[in-house]
Structure formats: structure tokens, C-alpha cells
Amino acid sequence: MENYRIDNLDRAILRALQADAKQPYLEIARQLEVSGGTVHQRVNRLRELGIITGSKISVDRRKLGxxxxxxxxxxxxxxxxxxxxxxxxxxxxxxxEAYYTTGNYSLILKVCVASIEEYHQFLIKKLQAIDEVQSTESFICMDQPLERDIAI
Structure with missing residues (x-):
């Protein structure tokens, strides 16, 4: 299966699951005009190949404070x-999130907290308390005008 190349049906299934990972395979099958067994088999293959690595619920962090x-x-x-x-x-x-990068920084982190005061405490008491962290530079996000999954 190492040489398996995804085809248009696999791509269509992936797009459908990205839109709503909870929708039944039979519904996807109806939309794509294939059998439910075909969708089930394809999803299993995509999982075995590591193309599908899981499913998750998106949470609105702001509504959690x-x-x-x-x-x-x-x-x-x-x-x-x-x-x-x-x-x-x-x-x-x-x-x-943490990204090991080239360029000016060794790591770039994405951090989410309730307030600037909470961030300040996190920065001083946790992050900068790690001996191996030489210095940090913070970029406070004002808005997130674009967020999307990879286009399939």
C-alpha cells in the first residue's frame, strides 16, 4: 500500500469528511453515487495509510473565555x-502548537489564554522559567481572518 495514490473518489470523500466528519458514510455514498461499502473501505484504507489521522471537534476558544x-x-x-x-x-x-523552524527562532509557539495578565504570568512563571529558553518575542494576535484545512 506504500505506492497507493489517492484518486478523485478518495479526494471527494476527504472533502466530505472535512466539511462534516460526523456525517454517515451512507450519506457520503449517496452524494458521490457509490455504495456505502465503497466509502467505508476507502476511509479504512486512508486511515491505514495515515492520510486520515483522526477526527476532532472544533471548539470556539473565545466562548470558553x-x-x-x-x-x-x-x-x-x-x-x-x-x-x-x-x-x-x-x-x-x-x-x-509548537513549530521547529528555520530562521530567527528555534521554535514558534501558539499559546491561548484568558487575558493579557494570564499571558504575562504564563510568560514569567512558566516559559521564561525554563533554563534552556534564552529569550522570547511575543506577537499578540488581534484577529484570525483566515483559518482553513488543507485543500483536497
Whole structure:
């Protein structure tokens, strides 16, 4: 299955699932004019190949009171510190994403908190308390005018 190439039907199934991951396979089958068994089989194959890695519910963070999103550039004391820093970051629920990057920063984080004061406390008491974090630069997000899944 390593050489398997997705086809137009696979793409259509993926688009349907991206639009609504909870819709029944039979409904997708009706839309695509194929059998429910075909959709089921294709989804299983896409899971086995690692193309579909799960399903999730989207949560509106603002409705949970998490109004502040910050992107943070991190400079580490050395490249060898990466795994130790990541192990610490995984303990912080405020950190939603971490990207190992080229360019000016070793890591770029996406952090979500309730307020600027909460962010300030996170920055001082958690993030900058990691010995291997040499410095940080914060970018407070004013709005998120674009968010989307990968186009299939």
C-alpha cells in the first residue's frame, strides 16, 4: 500500500469528511453515487495509510473565555536543548502548537489564554522559567481572518 495514490473518489470523500466528519458514510455514498461499502473501505484504507489521522471537534476558544492568542518566537541556549524544552512545553496546557523552524527562532509557539495578565504570568512563571529558553518575542494576535484545512 506504500505506492497507493489517492484518486478523485478518495479526494471527494476527504472533502466530505472535512466539511462534516460526523456525517454517515451512507450519506457520503449517496452524494458521490457509490455504495456505502465503497466509502467505508476507502476511509479504512486512508486511515491505514495515515492520510486520515483522526477526527476532532472544533471548539470556539473565545466562548470558553480564552480571548488572547499569542505567537511566541523562542531562542534556545543551544540546539541540543530542543527535546528538553519540548518536554516542558508539553506540560503547559496554554501551548496549543509548537513549530521547529528555520530562521530567527528555534521554535514558534501558539499559546491561548484568558487575558493579557494570564499571558504575562504564563510568560514569567512558566516559559521564561525554563533554563534552556534564552529569550522570547511575543506577537499578540488581534484577529484570525483566515483559518482553513488543507485543500483536497
Amino acid at each position: 480564552l480571548d488572547v492568542t499569542v505567537l511566541i518566537g523562542l531562542h534556545l541556549t543551544s540546539a541540543k536543548a530542543m527535546n528538553k524544552v519540548l518536554a516542558q512545553l508539553k506540560k503547559f496546557p496554554e501551548v496549543l
